Amino acid sequence: MKQPRGRQEPRRMGNAAMVVTMLVSLCVLTYIKARYCSNPFPKPAEELEVAEVDEDYDSTRYKLEGPIGEEDFDPSRPTCYNTSKRSERCAAVGDIRVDGNHSKIYISPLEREWRTKPYARRHDPVAMDDVREYTLVPFGGANDTAVPPLCTVNHSVPAFLFSNGGFAGNLYHDYTDVLVPLFTSTHHFGGEVHFLLSGMKDWWNDKFTPLFRQLSRYEVIDVDNDREVHCFPRIVIGATFHRAMGIDPSRSPGGVTVADFKRLLRRAFRLERAVASRSGAPRRDRPRLLIISRKSSRRFLNERAMAHAAALARFDVRIAEPDNHTDMPNFARLVNSADVMMGVHGAGLTNMVFLPSRAVLIQVVPFGGLEWLTRVTFKDPARDMDVNYMEYNVSLEESSLRDLYPEDHFYLKHPYDVHKKGWDAIKTVYLDKQNVRLNLTRFTKTLQQARDLLPEP
Known part of the structure; x- marks a missing residue:
């Protein structure tokens, strides 16, 4: 009787060790979620302080020699014109x-009145x-009747007007x-531009202040x-859109790319890691997985089980839930610490x-x-940002959805026919009403494939 009992003792100790390990992992993940997620009393001014002054900022870095293409002022163009299906630009000097x-924006000279958003x-x-509409009013011409207001503040550098309305x-x-x-639209000014923000929300402006300070030397x-x-000597109204989260170098001043934009973000938010690694950051012996x-x-219904499976696959796991109150500089640094997101x-x-470059993004497609x-x-966009992309x-x-509808339901059998009903139908059925429970075996294989994409240290 004693011998079988003796054989069970190591098993009990092993089970106890496993329970302790899982509890410690749960505590760590809970801490990470609390540390980086919504704070009901955020302190944006304090948290953004580290990014207010950038000793490495070079105001001439993006100034160009010669013509600057579509962003330059061209008197042969009308004052306002379309730069893409999605964007309109107005530009004036005087x-x-x-x-x-x-x-209202009073301009002399100006060929006629314009309205723009x-x-x-x-x-x-x-x-x-x-989005608030602005009217461009001509004055000073022979046929102009508008009487402009007197200047109360004079500026010697151009203005750039944009909005944070819409979405x-x-x-x-x-x-x-x-x-x-x-x-x-503004990097080529080398910081010598005043940003005029329409529809300003203080929390939104605070969130991106580090970025604005990389593009302008002046307060928004x-x-x-x-x-x-x-009063300004020059104004540009409206930013130029190229593609979703992307830049067409052939159309941008100086041929800049999204890689240049990422470098600006690294400076703005003091991000340390330039390149991901299969072994993770220094002083880690494993890559870091960040689960959003x-x-x-679209929730992960088995999020904790996923985290445990990833830890067993030798990933350093973090879970974060960003929202509008998330501290942006701290969260940016968390993301930058990840090798797989x-x-x-x-x-x-x-x-x-x-x-960091050559990290892996795994997008779970509902x-x-x-x-x-x-x-x-x-x-x-991931390709342009030098990020390896995977889909699950x-x-x-x-x-x-299989719990909401019978297996022969139209939504489950014919999703592409649902698409024909338009965006509202797609969004309601497949985005707003769907959560996911990943198959852990398949999930682990996906992580192994992601690890293989990471560069060797």
């Missing part, structure tokens, strides 16, 4: 008086409804509709609510802009034939 409180989503009436606040749209076009002006009349968590739809399709994957959507939003396409067995 006596320019900005009365933002009344949404400075947001790079002009093809989308829903988004543009939330700003959704991180994907922050970058696609505002920040990447802003970089494309809340143009809609500023009662001053600001979600609160509502994984999440279900959604705005959180936009944080790949902070990944059931429903959504490959076309995931390609445009993250697959194509959710099977019906891994989708919560």
Whole structure:
């Protein structure tokens, strides 16, 4: 009787050790989630302090020699013109008086009155409804009747007017509709430009202040609510859109690319890692996996089990749930520390802009034939950002939709026919109502493939 009992003791000790290990892992993951996620009392001014002064900033870095293409002022062009299906640009040189409180910009000389909304989503009436319209008013000409207000603040450098209305606040749209076009359109000023922000939200401005300070030496002006009349020698209204989270080097001043934009982000947020590694960062013996968590739809239903499986596969695992209150500099550094980032399709994957080069992005594609959507939003941009891209396409067995509908339901059998009903139908059925429970065996194999894509140390 004693011998069998003796053989059971190591097994009990092993089980106890496993339980302790799992509890420690749970505590670490809980700490990470609390450390980097929503804080009901954020302190943006304190947290952004580290990025206020960049000793490495070079105001001449992006100044160009010779012509600067479509972003240059060309008197042969009309004042306002389309730069793409999604963006319009207005540019003027002369006596320019900005009365933002009344949404008017007085310009002399100007051929006629113009109206414009400075947001790079002009093809989308829903988004543009939330963008303030500005009127460009001619004065000083023989037939002009407008009497401009007197200047109360004079500036010697150009102004650039843009908006954070529309879908700003959704991180994907922050970058696609505002920040990447802003970089494309203003980097060549070398910091000598005043940003006039329409629709300013303080929390949004605070969030991206480190980036703005890489592009402009001056404080952002809340143009809609500023009662001053600001006068400039030159103004540009509206940023140029090239493609989703992307830049066409053949059209950008100086031929800059998304890689240049990522370098600017590294300076702005003090990101240390330039290149990912199969062994992870220094002082780690394994790559780091960052799982982007979600609160509502498209949640990982077995997130903790995924984290445990990844840890057994020798990944250093972190789980984070970013939102509008997430401390951006700290979260950017967390993402930069990762070698592999994984999440279900959604705005959180936009944080790949902070990944080091040659890291791996795994986009989990919900059931429903959504490959076309995931390609445009993250697959194509990842390539331009020098990030390895992988897709994990959710099977019906891994989708919560099978719990909502019978197996022969139209939504499950014919997703592409649902697509024909339009975006609202796609969004409602396959994005808003779906969560996922990944097959852990398949998930582990995916992680092994991701590890193989990482560069050797």
